Amino acid sequence: MVDFYSPLESMGLPLLRLLDAETAHRLTIQALRAGIVPPPAPAPLERLAVRAFGLRFPSPVGLAAGFDKDAEVPRAMLRVGFGFVEVGTITPKPQAGNPRPRIFRLTQDRAVINRLGFNNKGLEAARARLTALRNDGARAPGGIVAVNIGANRDAADPVQDYATCIRALAPLADLLVLNISSPNTPGLRDLQVGARLDALLAATMAARTQSGATPPVLVKIAPDLTEDEVGTIVDAAISGGAAGLIVGNTTVGLRDALRGPHRNEKGGLSGRPLMARSTEVLAQVYRAAGGRLTLVGTGGVSSGADAYAKIRAGATLVELYTALVYEGTALLARIHAELAELLARDGFSSIAAAIGADHQR
Ligand SMILES: Cc1cc2nc3c(=O)[nH]c(=O)nc-3n(C[C@H](O)[C@H](O)[C@H](O)COP(=O)(O)O)c2cc1C
Structure with a gap:
């Protein structure tokens, strides 16, 4: 839903901004599929590389789910400088999602409200694309692709x-x-409720065994949870065998802080207004997990300072x-x-050294 400023604006298509999101x-x-891609980003400094989930991420900054729901352009998005790309959400059957309009820009707030409802082309289409990507050798070193999955509305x-x-x-x-x-x-x-998450993780691990592959499993949670709920989820995630949590998705709250005319649209709010709340929940998760889960901080990141704040609060990776x-x-x-500068300012030689730093003061 890019507004767009870019990648296309940088290629001379500012009119896109006048279209609906x-x-x-x-x-x-x-355009990205057709190969119209902004110039490749310079490789991030070695200091920004981070190891997590048994993989080396060239940058801790990844593309969050929802931009590339059908795994159409992961290679292009890796090329523009993301350290990893999360595709999806993919559901078993294709589905159309909610009626349009269903994405709203709140430009003054640097925010978006969406109620897309998992519009996607379904499992088989994603499988074909991801297979082609793999056979293409697109998963070059550092070309990390996370696959985000969900349930059909009528499941x-x-x-x-x-x-x-x-x-x-x-x-x-x-x-x-x-x-x-x-x-x-x-x-x-x-499904975030304790017993249901236990059941989901048990089914997940059984299905993963049947698949013959063992990618690490992460659970993506809402930023609207209470601290008690966070504690229950962390326990369930650890005992169920998850490797990490993504904190988090869009919020159904925080509408009072908004100025844009679309502020009362139904759906999930993302962008700048979500930064503080999602980072607070991230810190709660970090404390509850005590190093037993690897965390991805997502929500409102738009600067090196934002990414750094999530890392200091306990994130190993961030997404936007x-x-x-x-x-x-x-x-x-x-x-x-900015991130490299902030690490240097505080005397950290790597991202790893700064993870959770706020909790050690
Ligand atoms: C238009 C739009 C569609 C999204 N679709 C998905 C999705 O399919 N699956 C998902 O897990 N998150 C989805 N998200 C949530 C993002 O992945 C992310 O968690 C959230 O937007 C907070 O990050 P941000 O403030 O950097 O946007 C979507 C967000 C937006 C704005």
Whole structure:
């Protein structure tokens, strides 16, 4: 849904900004697929590389889920400088999602509200694309692709939808993300409740074994949880065998802080207004996990200082989406430079040294 500023604005297509957000996004994906891609980003400094989940990430900054729902352009997005790309959310069957309009820009707030509802082309289309990507050698060193999965809106048993996706996609994923936090699929977030998360993780691990592959499993949670709920989820994630948590998805709250005319649209809010809240929940997760989970900080990152704040709060990796809408891919080089400067200022020789630093004071 890129606004767009870029990648396309940098190539002389500022008119995209006048289109509705979803049309602009579609045109952007099509252009990227056609090979119209901004110039490759310079390789991030070695100091920004980070090891996590048994992989080496050239940068800790990844593309969050929802930009490339159908795994159409992971290679292009890696090339513009993301350290990894999360594709999806993918559901077993294709689905159209909610009626349009369903993405709203809140430009004054540097935010977006979306109620897409998992529009995607389904498992088979994603499997074909991810297979081609793999055979293409696109997974060059550092070309890490996380696959985010969910349940169809009409699923009789949502847990089975996750299992179906895992059996098909685990062999094609560097990381698997269970999205149980989208506010736009009724009932989905109930899977965050302790006993249901236990059942989901048990089914996940069984399906992963059946797939013959063993990508690490991450659980993506909402930023709207209480600290008690966070504690229960962390326990369930650890005992269920998850390797990490993504904190987090869009929020159904925080509307009072908004100024944009669309502030009361139904859906999930992302972007700048989400930064403080999502970082607070991240810190709670970090404290509860006590080093037993690897965390990805997502929500409102638009600068090196934001990324650094998430890392100090306990994130090993961070992700962004909404800032890309407003600032384009040039944002990445800026974040990398700022992040390197902040590490140096505080005497950290690597990202790893700064993880959770706020908790050690
Ligand atoms: C238009 C849009 C679509 C999204 N779709 C998904 C999705 O399919 N699956 C998912 O897990 N998160 C989805 N997200 C949430 C993002 O991955 C991310 O968690 C959230 O936007 C917070 O990050 P940000 O403030 O950097 O955008 C979507 C966000 C936006 C703005």
